[in-house]
Amino acid sequence: MADENWKPKIVAIICNWCSYAGADLAGSARTQYPPDIRAIRVMCTGRIDPLFIMKAFQDGADGVLVSGCHFGDCHYLEGNYKAAKRMFLLKSVLKNIGLEDKRLRMTFVSASEGAKWATVMEDVVKTVTELGPSPLGESAR
Amino acid sequence: MAELKKKEEPKIGVFVCHCGTNIAGSIDIKAVMEYAKTLPNVAIADDYQYMCSTPGQNKVVEAIEEHKLTGVVVAACSPRLHEPTFRGATKLGGLNPFRFEMANIREQNSWVHMHQPEEATEKAKDAVRIAVAKASLLEDLIPKSVPVEQAAMVVGGGVGGMQAALDLANAGIKTYLIEKEPSIGGRMSQLDKTFPTLDCSQCILTPKMVDVARNENIELLTYTEVEAVEGYIGNFDVTLRKKARGVLTTEEAEARGFVGGGCNGCGDCEDVCPVIRPNPFELGMAPMKAIYVYHPQVSPLLYTIDFDSCVKCNLCVDICGDKKAIDLNAVDEFETVKVGSIILATGYDIFPIEEKHEWGYKNYDNVITSLEFERLICASGPTGGHLIRPSDGAVPKKIAFVLCAGSRDNTGVGKPYCSRFCCMYSLKHAHQIIEKIPGAVPYIFYMDIRSFGKMYEEFYYRIQDEGAKFIRGRVANILEDPVTKNLHVNAEDTLLGRPIDMEVDMVVLAAAVQPSAQTEATRRLFGVSCSQDGWLLEAHPKLNPCGTTTAGVYLAGVCQGPKDIPDTVAQAEGAASAASIPIHRGEVELEPYFAVCLEDICAGCGMCINLCPYQALSLIEKDGRTVMHVTEAKCKGCGTCGGFCPGGAIWMQHFTTPQIVAQIDAFLLGGEQ
Numbered sequence: 001m002a003d004e005n006w007k008p009k010i011v012a013i014i015c016n017w018c019s020y021a022g023a024d025l026a027g028s029a030r031t032q033y034p035p036d037i038r039a040i041r042v043m044c045t046g047r048i049d050p051l052f053i054m055k056a057f058q059d060g061a062d063g064v065l066v067s068g069c070h071f072g073d074c075h076y077l078e079g080n081y082k083a084a085k086r087m088f089l090l091k092s093v094l095k096n097i098g099l100e101d102k103r104l105r106m107t108f109v110s111a112s113e114g115a116k117w118a119t120v121m122e123d124v125v126k127t128v129t130e131l132g133p134s135p136l137g138e139s140a141r
Numbered sequence: 142m143a144e145l146k147k148k149e150e151p152k153i154g155v156f157v158c159h160c161g162t163n164i165a166g167s168i169d170i171k172a173v174m175e176y177a178k179t180l181p182n183v184a185i186a187d188d189y190q191y192m193c194s195t196p197g198q199n200k201v202v203e204a205i206e207e208h209k210l211t212g213v214v215v216a217a218c219s220p221r222l223h224e225p226t227f228r229g230a231t232k233l234g235g236l237n238p239f240r241f242e243m244a245n246i247r248e249q250n251s252w253v254h255m256h257q258p259e260e261a262t263e264k265a266k267d268a269v270r271i272a273v274a275k276a277s278l279l280e281d282l283i284p285k286s287v288p289v290e291q292a293a294m295v296v297g298g299g300v301g302g303m304q305a306a307l308d309l310a311n312a313g314i315k316t317y318l319i320e321k322e323p324s325i326g327g328r329m330s331q332l333d334k335t336f337p338t339l340d341c342s343q344c345i346l347t348p349k350m351v352d353v354a355r356n357e358n359i360e361l362l363t364y365t366e367v368e369a370v371e372g373y374i375g376n377f378d379v380t381l382r383k384k385a386r387g388v389l390t391t392e393e394a395e396a397r398g399f400v401g402g403g404c405n406g407c408g409d410c411e412d413v414c415p416v417i418r419p420n421p422f423e424l425g426m427a428p429m430k431a432i433y434v435y436h437p438q439v440s441p442l443l444y445t446i447d448f449d450s451c452v453k454c455n456l457c458v459d460i461c462g463d464k465k466a467i468d469l470n471a472v473d474e475f476e477t478v479k480v481g482s483i484i485l486a487t488g489y490d491i492f493p494i495e496e497k498h499e500w501g502y503k504n505y506d507n508v509i510t511s512l513e514f515e516r517l518i519c520a521s522g523p524t525g526g527h528l529i530r531p532s533d534g535a536v537p538k539k540i541a542f543v544l545c546a547g548s549r550d551n552t553g554v555g556k557p558y559c560s561r562f563c564c565m566y567s568l569k570h571a572h573q574i575i576e577k578i579p580g581a582v583p584y585i586f587y588m589d590i591r592s593f594g595k596m597y598e599e600f601y602y603r604i605q606d607e608g609a610k611f612i613r614g615r616v617a618n619i620l621e622d623p624v625t626k627n628l629h630v631n632a633e634d635t636l637l638g639r640p641i642d643m644e645v646d647m648v649v650l651a652a653a654v655q656p657s658a659q660t661e662a663t664r665r666l667f668g669v670s671c672s673q674d675g676w677l678l679e680a681h682p683k684l685n686p687c688g689t690t691t692a693g694v695y696l697a698g699v700c701q702g703p704k705d706i707p708d709t710v711a712q713a714e715g716a717a718s719a720a721s722i723p724i725h726r727g728e729v730e731l732e733p734y735f736a737v738c739l740e741d742i743c744a745g746c747g748m749c750i751n752l753c754p755y756q757a758l759s760l761i762e763k764d765g766r767t768v769m770h771v772t773e774a775k776c777k778g779c780g781t782c783g784g785f786c787p788g789g790a791i792w793m794q795h796f797t798t799p800q801i802v803a804q805i806d807a808f809l810l811g812g813e814q
């Protein structure tokens with residue numbers, strides 16, 4: 001790893017009804033977690049166009065997290081199933097272009113799982129930190 | 142889109158909230174505010190102690206006018222809390238309310254990075270930059286108003302559901318009350334007395350059941366379950382499964398041409414029925430025929446056939462004779478009703494306490510649950526109100542009560558939460574045996590006595606004075622004497638600091654409560670979330686305890702979390718009031734997040750059509766081309782179509798592709814792009 005003070009840049013695209021609410025709950029409970037992730041709110045993970053994720057990596061993101069409701073709990077019935085399928089495909093695309101597929105992660109965090117959200121944050125930051133800077137990072141800037 | 146082409150110079154106002162020290166305690170507000178001023182498109186940046194207060198909101202209103210803003214960003218708490226507030230301020234300033242964007246720097250920043258002020262401040266700057274990028278691309282949106290169906294539905298006919306239905310009906314609203322069992326009344330109808338007043342449960346419940354049955358605005362549907370739910374606030378289509386009852390009401394009989402026929406509750410059929418099975422209402426402690434009513438107070442007074450045990454011998458049909466009330470070939474029927482709002486009041490079940498093997502429930506005859514105690518002490522129960530030992534019918538004199546049985550239990554078997562009403566009903570049970578059985582002594586094994594309600598603590602003192610013995614300590618195990626069937630209760634008296642081995646005649650376990658068996662299926666039908674322990678999740682624990690995140694669906698009673706009867710009734714009245722609001726207003730505004738087809742780009746491939754869970758999309762011919770068309774009234778705005786469209790031809794309002802990409806770029810490439 002280049003520099004031990006290096007901090008990853010991670011984008012989280014999360015659904016309004018479950019994961020965003022879960023993240024808020026972690027806040028109300030003052031559960032502390034690493035500050036390296038920036039969240040973008042969409043109504044449902046079904047909204048997430050693979051383009052958004054490719055754009056994030058192209059812009060130099062070191063990791064992308066997609067987080068939605070548990071299967072069966074999506075506010076719009078099945079958006080998360082569609083998203084999960086897309087993420088699955090996208091992971092193989094990432095491999096093909098030479099990015100570690102672990103840089104993309106999909107999780108399911110419900111509105112009552114504040115503690116789980118914090119664990120996911122820790123986990124994602126740890127995984128991406130171990131992977132180090134994205135090889136696309138330099139060219140982006 | 143017209144808005145797309147119309148180029149306007151974005152002018153954004155940024156307002157950073159201190160939220161007292163909630164945000165300012167770990168984020169350098171001035172630094173964030175000064176940083177915002179350097180961002181492209183930002184015309185003004187300001188900060189304030191409490192942005193949500195009147196002076197705070199006025200800052201937004203005034204800045205919009207003074208700086209001719211095109212968009213507003215407030216960096217404060219979660220949009221799930223105050224987005225509506227600041228949309229209101231944005232509107233007041235003369236802008237379309239959807240020109241507002243919130244940066245969450247409290248729940249997802251200052252509160253979770255309390256000891257990392259530098260990182261938190263950097264994260265807040267990023268959040269503001271991301272929000273400004275989105276705000277620069279926001280458009281005017283007009284929410285659509287839809288008329289509200291002038292009817293409501295309550296699911297669950299316990300005391301909470303009944304109260305909610307009565308309130309709605311008395312407010313003039315047609316209300317469907319759905320109950321899965323053959324009679325309304327719920328858990329409360331199984332209780333003998335209620336604490337701390339010692340009112341007889343039936344005496345206060347039965348008049349309510351009669352009111353429900355007689356109320357012209359209530360359509361009571363017992364032995365009925367929810368099969369499917371479609372639609373949204375104001376316009377729900379609920380499909381009901383009316384389970385085959387096998388017995389006709391007078392109206393149903395008349396409809397079949399048997400005038401004067403139908404069930405009159407005479408009970409002759411029950412007498413001749415040869416099938417005997419355990420009575421679920423009496424928790425298996427009494428027999429029941431295949432054709433049955435639960436108890437004499439049932440409402441409606443109408444027999445029901447349990448087709449799982451019925452042998453179709455026809456004896457009941459013969460004895461019913463000319464009333465022709467019995468139809469052994471009945472099948473489930475389905476009906477769809479339209480309602481504007483819905484209250485869930487699906488109640489609770491008792492935790493299967495036999496899973497705590499150490500207490501021997503179901504292995505030892507004389508270990509019973511509190512609900513079984515209620516039936517045994519109740520005058521209308523299987524023993525006529527005489528408390529006896531199941532093993533030998535003897536009257537118990539020394540009775541141990543085990544509180545928190547399976548509640549406040551982190552062992553993995555049991556529930557971590559407090560079931561909330563067990564302390565109080567156990568005190569009541571202690572009172573009842575002292576009153577009914579001369580010389581009987583209750584021994585109450587407790588962790589803490591939680592007597593939180595009005596007159597509860599006084600009731601606790603009263604029971605102490607009456608001679609109940611209290612032992613502070615959790616019961617480790619219970620062993621049965623195989624000859625006498627007496628029980629040895631082993632515990633530690635934590636006040637005296639010594640172990641106890643007490644021989645008693647009977648043990649009553651105050652078992653934990655858990656969401657009723659069908660809660661999980663029901664909540665999924667209605668799109669309601671649950672907390673980790675399975676209770677239905679309220680929209681906000683303090684400020685919206687009756688609402689859910691699904692607009693138009695409300696909660697009442699224990700389905701939302703353990704509570705006693707007064708709290709259940711109070712919440713039911715709250716839920717009824719909330720559920721009546723959209724109905725009385727007559728129309729609701731839906732968030733205008735629906736999909737729009739960019740017809741110039743749409744290739745008419747139709748890939749999106751099957752992705753839509755609401756059948757809102759179709760292909761139409763327009764100017765000689767095939768393009769996709771959105772039925773706005775059906776679209777709920779999830780964006781699943783927009784996340785897929787290979788040509789980028791779907792414009793998801795308020796979450797457009799340019800807006801989201803701008804947010805991503807703003808974070809990763811900085812504001813200067």
Ligand code: FES
Pocket residue numbers: 015016017018019043044045046067068069074075076078079080
């Ligand atoms: S709403 Fe959360 S994933 Fe669909």
